[in-house]
Amino acid sequence: MFVRLACELTKDSIVDGEGLRTVIWAQGCSHNCRGCHNKSTHDFNKGILRNVDDIIDEIKALRLQKGITLSGGDPFFQPKPFIKIAKAAKSMNLDVWAYTGFKMEDFLYKNIDNKEDILNLLNYIDILVDGKYEDDKRSIELSFRGSYNQRIIDVKKTIKNNNIAIYDKYINEHIGFENKNNQFMNLAL
Numbered sequence: 444m445f446v447r448l449a450c451e452l453t454k455d456s457i458v459d460g461e462g463l464r465t466v467i468w469a470q471g472c473s474h475n476c477r478g479c480h481n482k483s484t485h486d487f488n489k490g491i492l493r494n495v496d497d498i499i500d501e502i503k504a505l506r507l508q509k510g511i512t513l514s515g516g517d518p519f520f521q522p523k524p525f526i527k528i529a530k531a532a533k534s535m536n537l538d539v540w541a542y543t544g545f546k547m548e549d550f551l552y553k554n555i556d557n558k559e560d561i562l563n564l565l566n567y568i569d570i571l572v573d574g575k576y577e578d579d580k581r582s583i584e585l586s587f588r589g590s591y592n593q594r595i596i597d598v599k600k601t602i603k604n605n606n607i608a609i610y611d612k613y614i615n616e617h618i619g620f621e622n623k624n625n626q627f628m629n630l631a632l
């Protein structure tokens with residue numbers, strides 16, 4: 444099985460989730476967020492095709508990483524290979540974060556392409572940073588996200604309760620921005 448990536452893996456990242464992480468950059472994204480900093484990752488035909496087993500071998504060889512992060516592009520346009528990668532990472536006791544331009548509600552409640560595979564992929568993800576990047580909501584004070592409409596979601600809690608659950612460590616940050624900007628952000632707290 445192959446996965447289309449934007450570039451090689453980034454090791455030792457401290458900005459794509461908690462702790463020292465290895466980032467896997469998916470190629471392909473059609474969200475077209477205004478102000479996107481990764482435009483070269485949009486084309487679904489560009490990037491590099493990598494064998495998933497080779498990626499898993501690379502992950503096995505990692506040292507001192509807390510986890511892996513699926514980013515892009517948007518990894519949710521290629522759920523099948525990322526299921527295999529995320530599942531392997533979990534079996535190595537690595538945690539899995541993922542970024543998407545979709546909203547969690549799209550996965551849970553809408554009839555989107557590859558829904559079954561996407562729901563299966565979510566079984567192997569601990570934390571999801573969801574939502575499009577919105578340039579007018581950008582802040583450099585935010586943890587692990589570019590704009591304050593994006594949410595750091597506890598995936599297991601969300602699925603268990605069938606209700607969006609913000610990762611509890613960042614609830615205050617989410618509330619702070621909600622108050623500061625005086626607007627409703629559909630947080631299920």
Ligand code: SF4
Nearest residue numbers: 472475476479516544
């Ligand atoms: S989801 Fe990410 S890669 Fe895709 S357009 Fe938005 S910011 Fe860019």
